[in-house]
Amino acid sequence: xxxxxxxxxxSALRHNHRVARELAGGKVLAVVKANAYGHGAxxxxxxxxxxxxxxxxxxxEEALELREAGIRAPILLLEGFFEADELALIDAHDLWCxxxxxxxxxxxxxxxxxxxxxxxxxxxSGMHRLGLAAEDYRAALQRLRxxxxxxxxxxxxxxxxxxxxxCDRTRQQLDLFNQVCADTSLPTSLGNSxxxxxxxxxxxxxxxxxxxxxxxxxxVGAHSVADRLRPVMTVESGIISVRDxxxxxxVGYGARFVTRRPSRIGVVAxxxxxxxxxxxxxxAPVAIDGRPGDLVxxxxxxxxxVDLTDHPAAGLxxxxxxxxxxxxxxxxxxxxxxxxxxxLCALKRVPRVYIDA
Ligand SMILES: *Cc1c(COP(=O)(O)O)cnc(C)c1O
Numbered sequence: 300x301x302x303x304x305x306x307x308x309x310s311a312l313r314h315n316h317r318v319a320r321e322l323a324g325g326k327v328l329a330v331v332k333a334n335a336y337g338h339g340a341x342x343x344x345x346x347x348x349x350x351x352x353x354x355x356x357x358x359x360e361e362a363l364e365l366r367e368a369g370i371r372a373p374i375l376l377l378e379g380f381f382e383a384d385e386l387a388l389i390d391a392h393d394l395w396c397x398x399x400x401x402x403x404x405x406x407x408x409x410x411x412x413x414x415x416x417x418x419x420x421x422x423x424s425g426m427h428r429l430g431l432a433a434e435d436y437r438a439a440l441q442r443l444r445x446x447x448x449x450x451x452x453x454x455x456x457x458x459x460x461x462x463x464x465x466c467d468r469t470r471q472q473l474d475l476f477n478q479v480c481a482d483t484s485l486p487t488s489l490g491n492s493x494x495x496x497x498x499x500x501x502x503x504x505x506x507x508x509x510x511x512x513x514x515x516x517x518x519v520g521a522h523s524v525a526d527r528l529r530p531v532m533t534v535e536s537g538i539i540s541v542r543d544x545x546x547x548x549x550v551g552y553g554a555r556f557v558t559r560r561p562s563r564i565g566v567v568a569x570x571x572x573x574x575x576x577x578x579x580x581x582x583a584p585v586a587i588d589g590r591p592g593d594l595v596x597x598x599x600x601x602x603x604x605v606d607l608t609d610h611p612a613a614g615l616x617x618x619x620x621x622x623x624x625x626x627x628x629x630x631x632x633x634x635x636x637x638x639x640x641x642x643l644c645a646l647k648r649v650p651r652v653y654i655d656a
Contacts, residue, residue, distance in 0.1 A: 302537030303569045309346040309655040311529035315512045322495045323506035326352040330509030337646040341368040366392045386410045399429040415450030424472040426459035454485040461493035462517040493517040496524045515639035516629045533623025536569040551596035563607040567619045570601040574645035579635040586625035588617045
């Protein structure tokens, strides 16, 4: 059997949720969209169901997967519905729904649900992606509040630059949100992971952590709070071939690496078809039998190569960690010009093995 696998540590997930809860002050909506950032949505939701106050997903397909698996907790559709006919399913499966556009309000007005919808009305406080403009928000709220189809309303917004701790934009977004929503007496929902970890002044009724639950930091460099998180996913594989090469020999496609000394090169059974980035620089961090090592050469579809020259005890069958408890995914991301979000979500083909210690 191919040695590639992703270990998913559910106790680390719960630990990170507890950190989020502590920072949040209020309720926590655990974001498990995109298959729980590659970790497996159903397993992660089951692991958190006893602790969290609800789940956030991107679309009704993801919500129904959780409901079909028996998850009874509240589930919020973070982008609301894409088509009005989803409202029947939202009603039937008791889902909560973000409203970000006037057409969605029209659709709710035309709907005849059995029970009133819970609506999270989204303000565009400066990200300029989803949400109502500040000048339209109060009128939209009044319309929704007057509708028998609508029950509870939560005021929400989303930060664009909370991962930049020295940038004033988060404060500006917060000010606008407070200005627009201040006297509405609505429950509020603001923080994603970087806001929770880095902007305590954004504490509110409902936080929406995603990335931090999986133990990755949204920040570049060390951060005292983010450093308390425990990595949930460890991606590893084994060495399936070893080459002894003279100095000056190329390795792999395009000769992206040429040995500078007599070298031992190990071939690892994991490649870009598994979600590892294809174009990482030579020297990207790996851990070989638990010791720090270097990736060398271009990543192939099913394999990649590492330098074993300074790892004399390593060889066929040695375990290589690509990211996880030793190689932190955000450090690898910084090394290859991407983000921890992208690396985690990209994982595929590799079987997930769940640990729940
Ligand atoms: C994805 C998402 C989150 C979670 O963001 P993280 O940075 O992963 O914590 C929160 N809110 C909304 C609206 C989202 O789309």
